[in-house]
Amino acid sequence: MKVTEHIKKANGKTLFSFEIIPPKKGKNIRELYDNIDPLMEFKPPFIDVTTSREEYVYVEKDGLLDRQITRMRPGTVGICAAIKHKYNVDTVPHVLCGGFTREETEYLLVDCHYLGIENVMALRGDAMNHQKYFEASEGGHKYACDLVKQIRNMNDGKYLHDVIEADHKSDFCIGVAGYPEKHLEAPSLQSDLKRLKEKVDAGADYIVTQMFFDNSKFFRFVEEAKKMGIDVPIIPGIKPIAVERHLQILPQVFKIDLPEELIHEVEKCKTNAEVRQVGVEWCIKQSKELVDAGVPTVHYYSMGKSSNIQKIAAAVF
Ligand SMILES: Cc1cc2nc3c(=O)[nH]c(=O)nc-3n(C[C@H](O)[C@H](O)[C@H](O)COP(=O)(O)OP(=O)(O)OC[C@H]3O[C@@H](n4cnc5c(N)ncnc54)[C@H](O)[C@@H]3O)c2cc1C
Numbered sequence: 001m002k003v004t005e006h007i008k009k010a011n012g013k014t015l016f017s018f019e020i021i022p023p024k025k026g027k028n029i030r031e032l033y034d035n036i037d038p039l040m041e042f043k044p045p046f047i048d049v050t051t052s053r054e055e056y057v058y059v060e061k062d063g064l065l066d067r068q069i070t071r072m073r074p075g076t077v078g079i080c081a082a083i084k085h086k087y088n089v090d091t092v093p094h095v096l097c098g099g100f101t102r103e104e105t106e107y108l109l110v111d112c113h114y115l116g117i118e119n120v121m122a123l124r125g126d127a128m129n130h131q132k133y134f135e136a137s138e139g140g141h142k143y144a145c146d147l148v149k150q151i152r153n154m155n156d157g158k159y160l161h162d163v164i165e166a167d168h169k170s171d172f173c174i175g176v177a178g179y180p181e182k183h184l185e186a187p188s189l190q191s192d193l194k195r196l197k198e199k200v201d202a203g204a205d206y207i208v209t210q211m212f213f214d215n216s217k218f219f220r221f222v223e224e225a226k227k228m229g230i231d232v233p234i235i236p237g238i239k240p241i242a243v244e245r246h247l248q249i250l251p252q253v254f255k256i257d258l259p260e261e262l263i264h265e266v267e268k269c270k271t272n273a274e275v276r277q278v279g280v281e282w283c284i285k286q287s288k289e290l291v292d293a294g295v296p297t298v299h300y301y302s303m304g305k306s307s308n309i310q311k312i313a314a315a316v317f
Contacts, residue, residue, distance in 0.1 A: 001090055002173035003119050004205050006045035007233050007296040014290070015297040016317045019048035019237070021304050022073040029082065035306040036083065042313040046090040047083055048121060048208075048299070051076045054099045055129050071099070077108060081115045091117060092175065097147050098125030101139035105150060106160055113170040121175040121208065122147040122199075133185075145199045148174055152203035176200070178207040178234060180221035184255040189221075193228050206233045208299055211250070213238075213282070214259050215289050236290050239301035240308045241279035243272060280311050287316040 006015060018039060023032055036047070052073040058065045080091035093112060095105060112120060124144040127134040136142040141150070151174050153159075157166035176199040179192055186192035196207065207230070212218055218236050225234060241247075247266055250256060262282050269275045287298050298316070300309045 001045070001118065002205070003046055003090070003092065003175060004173055004233065006090070007206075010045075010296070012294065014295055014317075015045055016042045016300075016313055017044045017046050017048070017235075017297045018300040018302045018309060019050060020079075020302055021050045022052070022075045022079050023304075024072055025070075025074060029079065032079070032304065033086070035302065035304055036087065037306075038310045039302075039306050039313065040087055040089075042317045044089060045297075046092055046119060047087075048092040048094065049076050049079050049083070051094045051096050051123075051125075053096070053125050053128050077111050077115070077117070080112075080117055084115070084117065090119060092119040092121050093117060094121045094123055095147065095151075096123050096125035097136060097141035097144060098128070098134060099137055099140070101137060102141065102150060102160055103139065105140075105147065106154070109151065109154055109170065109172070112172070118171065119173045119175065120151060121177075122151060122204065123177055143195075144176055145195070145202050148176060148199050148202040148204050155203075173205045174203060175206050175208055175235075176204040177210065178221070178225070179210045180212045180217045181210070181256045183210075189224065193224055193230075196225065197228050197230055200230050200232055204232065206235060206296075208235045209237045210254060210256065211237055211239045211301055212256060213241075213262055213286070214257065215286055215293075217257075218290070219293065233296045235297045235299050236295050237299045237301060238283060238286055238290075239303070240276075240283035240312060241266060242276055242305075242308060244269065244275050246279075276308060280308050283308075283312050284315045287312060291316060 052071055054069050054071045056067050057070055059068055076093045080093045084091045122144050141147045151172050154170050157169045178196050182189040182192045222234050244266055265278045266275055290298050302309050
């Protein structure tokens with residue numbers, strides 16, 4: 001089923017959903033299942049699976065270091081199919097502009113269609129580790145909006161090459177990213193919202209937000225988005241703080257602010273276990289307020305570890 005159909009069917013009840021990351025190349029998928037198993041009792045209607053950008057690795061060759069490019073966490077579509085089959089749950093593969101040509105994206109979408117995957121999250125992807133700014137691949141898209149158009153075209157039976165006659169069209173439900181504290185490259189929240197509106201006008205069916213720790217920022221974002229004419233469901237994405245280092249890493253990577261009260265509580269902690277507890281309690285508070293506000297789903301960034309999310313879900317759902 002489509003994400004938007006799940007939301008409609010829930011009839012105003014807030015759903016629980018989460019995102020996982022594929023294991024590193026060479027690791028067992030069992031570990032992923034061990035983290036999904038405890039979350040299934042909260043009946044997620046869908047699970048998102050991220051796609052990682054390629055990165056450079058250095059391999060010793062004839063006494064010299066050879067720079068090679070690789071994707072360390074491949075397998076997004078395969079994992080989506082495996083989870084769908086094992087748990088009978090809808091899965092949402094993240095499809096990126098970065099690192100893919102339009103042609104490769106088309107093949108990936110064809111795979112998804114054959115596998116009965118009905119939802120995809122259309123994203124630009126970040127710059128690669130060594131790059132300062134995002135660079136589109138040769139033959140690939142520059143912005144998520146163009147990717148949305150390609151997926152929508154395929155739904156209309158229009159493939160990259162006119163010679164294709166589609167008599168079994170795809171019907172992907174398309175999710176896109178939104179940023180309550182604006183995307184780090186956007187000059188202002190308003191200009192970022194205009195770009196978000198372009199994605200919706202191009203055919204996006206729903207929005208999932210970047211993580212935030214202050215609900216008032218999400219509520220303001222939803223209000224501004226509505227004023228802009230964005231009328232698709234907006235799903236808040238949140239994550240519990242798990243280690244003290246998050247106080248530096250999260251603002252640095254995502255350009256988001258952390259509330260003073262949360263910083264103060266984390267700084268008071270003497271052990272990692274105490275930090276995790278503060279993170280869980282903050283996330284429960286955030287979740288309950290979001291549920292009370294009637295959001296369609298609270299979507300958790302699990303980062304492949306379920307124990308914190310399980311505690312939060314048990315307190316909220
Ligand atoms: C819910 C969620 C899931 C994510 N999952 C992944 C994942 O699996 N893998 C991964 O690598 N990354 C993921 N990301 C991160 C995402 O790829 C980055 O935030 C990326 O930098 C931007 O992606 P986007 O789809 O929002 O890009 P876009 O919508 O293309 O926007 C990127 C920037 O360009 C601007 N912009 C858009 N259109 C134009 C235009 N026509 N002209 C000028 N400027 C424009 C926007 O304002 C924004 O600043 C995720 C993010 C979120 C919120």
